[in-house]
Amino acid sequence: MHIFDRLKSMLQGLNSAPSSETDVAPTQATSAETPARNQAEALILVHHIDAAGNELQAPDMIAGIIGDEIHLPDVSIAGYHLVKIDGLTRWFTAPQARIILTYERQTGQPVWAYAYDIDQRQLIGLPTMTRGPLGTAYEVTAPTVAGFKLLRSVGDLTGEYTTTSKTVLFFYRNQSWRQTDLSTGFVQIRTVTRVFPYPGATTTNYPTSLQPGSVYKTYMRVQLNDDTTWVTIGDNQWIPESQVQLTNGNQLIPKLPLGYRTRNKHQVQQTGRVSFVPGKQVHTYLEPYGRYLTTVTDGERVTLTERLVDDNRVVWYRLQNRGYLPGRYLTDLDPSDFLF
Template sequence: MSFFDRLKTMLRALNQPAKTEHQTSQPADVVAPTSETDEHALQASATDALLLVHHLDSDGHELQAPDMIGGKIGEEIHLPAATIAGYHLVRIDGLTRWFTQPKAQIVLHYERQAGQPIWVYAYDIDQRELIGHPTMYRGQLGKPYRVKAPTVAGFKLLRSVGDLTGEYTTTSKTVLFFYRNENWLQTDLSTGFVQITAVTAVYPYPGATTTRYLTKLQPGSTYKTYMRVRLSDQTTWYSIGQEQWIAEQMLQLTTGVALLPHLPAGYRTQNKRQVQQTGIVSFVPGKKVHTYLEPYGRYLSTVTHGETVELVERLADDNRVVWYRIKGRGYLPGRYLTHLDPPYA
């Protein structure tokens, strides 16, 4: 049942007088008025009547051409369905059940439906974490929006990803703003090793002058680093863990050989020989696998699944693990190679 059908049903019910216990039924062939309104309906004249139905938005603008409904004075009015995409009906002015005058109007008032939100996030590009709480923009469908970068104390804006302007639609949108600590001039991810040259304190962030860490690093100890930062005062700091930083003047770069795992106890190469073969890397589709400087050694490079490589050496150790050396790219376990050509060398 449509909205207007429900309205007419409610109006009809209100027009029916309540029966009392003294009222009796009349014969079926006798038709008597039950209310003043029904008397008016029975007295419908031949006078033409025209009703205009307007559809207005919250600013009073017509959303579509007015509906024209014709009839005779005294006849019942049948309103059209009031469905307009993106709007919902909030009020009706001049609603009536009957044609009562030659010219009349009914005004339907609509509001624009709300669009899906625009979510805004501030993101620390170096620490890879959100800064503060997300911001949500809301508005009506079709209305324009303009997103502004949040001001984040202690950070400078680098760039944004997402539409900064547009219209609210039925689909939610996301805008990311990337920031960097205002005292950080340059950063790079560092996966190398450093060796401590003097007793060194560990600080919670680059440039800190006090620390909550009681333990100090000893000379000669070696640590893996994850990030290097150069500050506005031209000092450089290395991260050796979450919220653990050491100053560059207290260390020197190293290969980190001391941290590499020892070779298996039974490791000894045998059947080591030069080969001239090709093979196809078999790992995970779309992924890369590491090659090694030497068997069981440190990472040297990577090769891609499905890549054809040139093999120049083959060896096996006491654990019966077969290794191939890829020309100019280090060693790779034989289990990651298929379609050797020729099959044997």
């Protein structure tokens, strides 16, 4: 209920007539508290101010007769709430008077700031929050994070507090890292290689070394300020790039019988439509059961150049310049498919 409505209810309750014959009649003192109605006109100015005394809107005027009950105006000022009332009486008591309503600015929604390691994709430090009165200005500054350098930010660094929360993201990089590459690949170990917990480390708790000829998948490549380059083969597992060489990873793929390569293998000139999950993509393969090569999208029309059946009677099609795809992911073949 609005504060003015509550005040009206309270005043009306105080002014209500006795409800039964058992009620006590007003005393002489009580009657004296109520000004006699003498038909003299009265005017009250209602001022709406903030905590600094600034007028928030033009004053309201309440006209009446001395002795009449005062009815406050129903006022709502966007972004403010009422905190104090001065000069309020139950009745008009003088030809001229004033009531002062003091308002406080409502608090806006918070502005959150997060610090992220852009390479490791994780938070570095606790989120911070700033908050202030609606409509007032804010400014977010990047926190200092030991061992990291700021790269960029996303979000409004300055603005005003509103009824909607805001977010600012700050992205950092390890200060000893010059450049990173997030592409994946395979490396083959050339010499006995120790595994380290981070790039540039000189000591390690990993008891096992990597043996020459072994192949590992890499997930990130980092060049340090000292011009050395490191690759990661797992969480907190780094090796110097100087001790490896790039490879295609074929050593990791099980060798398949050659029968499927030649059995029921034919060159074709067909088109087909990819049938997978609506809006999703399905992988193609460098060779049947081999490494992923690329992706094709559900509903996409593709050109087929080869058809084969493996030892398990699984039909495969070669897509023009895009690798192999199991036949179960193709429909609307033109010309139609045929049976072996």
